[in-house]
Amino acid sequence: MYKSFDNFDLAYIKSIIDNERVYEKGHISSDFSHDELATLVKYPDVLIKVKNAEEISAIMKYAYEKSIPVTVRGSGTGLVGGAVPVEGGIMINTSLMNQILELDDKNFTITVEPGVLLMDLAAYVEENDLFYPPDPGEKSATIGGNISTNAGGMRAVKYGVTRDYVRSLKVVMPNGDIETFGSNVVKNSSGYSLKDLIIGSEGTLAIIVEATLKLLPLPSESISLLVPFETMQQALDAIPEILRSKTNPTAIEYMSKETILNSEKFLGKKFPDSKHDAYLLLTFDGNDINIIENDYSKVANLCLAQGAIDAYFIDTDERKKSVWSARGAFLEAIKASTDKMDECDVVVPKDLIADYIKYTHKLSKQLGVRIPSFGHAGDGNLHIYVCKDGMPEEIWQQKLKTAFKKLYQKAQEMNGLVSGEHGIGYAKKQYLKESLGENQIKIMQQIKNVFDPKNILNPGKICQ
Secondary structure, three states, X not given: OOOOOOHHHHHHHHHHOOHHHEEEOOOOOHHHHOOOOOOOOOOOOEEEEOOOHHHHHHHHHHHHHHOOOEEEEOOOOOOXXXXXXXXXXXXXXXXXXXXXXXXXXXXXXXXEOOOOEHHHHHHHHHHOOXXXXXXXXXXXXXXXXXXXXXXXXXXXXXXXXXXXXXXXXXXXXXXXXXXXEEOOOOOOOOOOOHHHHHOOOOOOOOEEEEEEEEOEEOOOEEEEEEEEEOOHHXXXXXXXXXXXXXXXXXXXXXXXXXXXXXHHHHHOOOOOOOOOOEEEEEEEEEOOHHHHHHHHHHHHHHHHHOOEOOOEEEOOHHHHHHHHHHHHOHHHHHHHOOOXXXXXXXXXXXXXXXXXXXXXXXXXXXXXXXXXXXXXXXXXXXXEEEEOOOOOHHHHHHHHHHHHHHHHHHHHHOOOEOOOOOOOOOOOHHHHHHHHOHHHHHHHHHHHHHHOOOOOEOOOOOOO
16 A cells, blocks of 8 residues: 655655755654654654755655655654554654744734744743633643644633634645645635644644644733642532633633642642642633632632632742642653553543543542543543553553543543544544444545545544
8 A cells, every 4th residue: 555665765855855854764763653652652764854844845745656654743742642653654743843933913813833832832922912822731742733633721611722723724735735724814704614624633634834823912910729629529519610600710620639649749849738639720811800809709719618628829920830830740740650551531521520530430449440630620621541550561451441441431421522632643543433433434534535545644543
């Protein structure tokens, strides 16, 4: 099906790309053979660090003609093998395409290359009194990667997800053609939204080379609220009441005592409170401090009425940074607490979060395996980790397979979905098929075939 990459192909690549940016097999860092979790490992035959769309176009024209598979990679912070070159071939790394091209403060947009890091984009726009709301936990991820997985993050409960902030995308098609989908306009009812097909497609339909993103005015005030509860049920029961209170919080995060203790150990810093079983961490932002104070006071009193132990106001920059940096370290902290783990990124209706987390606790006891979790309680997206904790590999694989099967089945029973924001990649394909059924998978395969009839772009992912 695919042509094996050989010395003639390498010679051609070196004739169009500066040789210091071309890495042959045997000289490729192991970092490029896996993503963040390293549960799937495969090296490309050649790694190319590209600098512009024209280079990508030239590479794709050659790869399309020769039927050589191509995988695109940004920072490699994914968790489902989406940027792992399972068929070998060419890997295109966009990390050098990291320029901010234009800030349009009249239309409240910014145009960037795909290799710009989320944390750099956020800092740049804030310096200009503007705001890019999507806030995934991994700040070193690239914008191209965020768009490719439709990343959400902690502020999704108020502001939405990445898709809501993409105005237009310039892409290189699998045959090397360069197209622009969407436009820098607020409304668009001009035919099928091809831009929205690219968002969340995990690099399987086209290669993002430029993105124009919507911005908002930077809120002048922000206050966080940390609320401890004696039980998980009390904490999660408070969430529907918060959402009905008309206070419009920016973020509502759920965390357990175990997860906080892992974070304290990992960072070497104490959390403001880690004595209780369950916590909600909320943020309120806006431009009127009186409205914000009224909102967080209302939520604090509501939580206390629901059985909260206390409500800690976090209103200084130093305290906010301390608390939210601990929250941002949860994934790395859990990873550091075990020798191996894998993740389940389900999303369920918000009113069923408590039932789902209870089920993970029950499953943990049944299987004799540790299953810590945390999540975006305000939008129903949970991050659940199955930890190896030194057990023999064969036993671990059996328990992992059983745990994932049951976790995804339970999400489906609750009318939930396989992934809220991390994508499907290679690792979750079977669970997607079981969740959506053959008809929807077939439609996805047909869309893939229209964009990429030779199936050379990130093959073996999502619906294949």
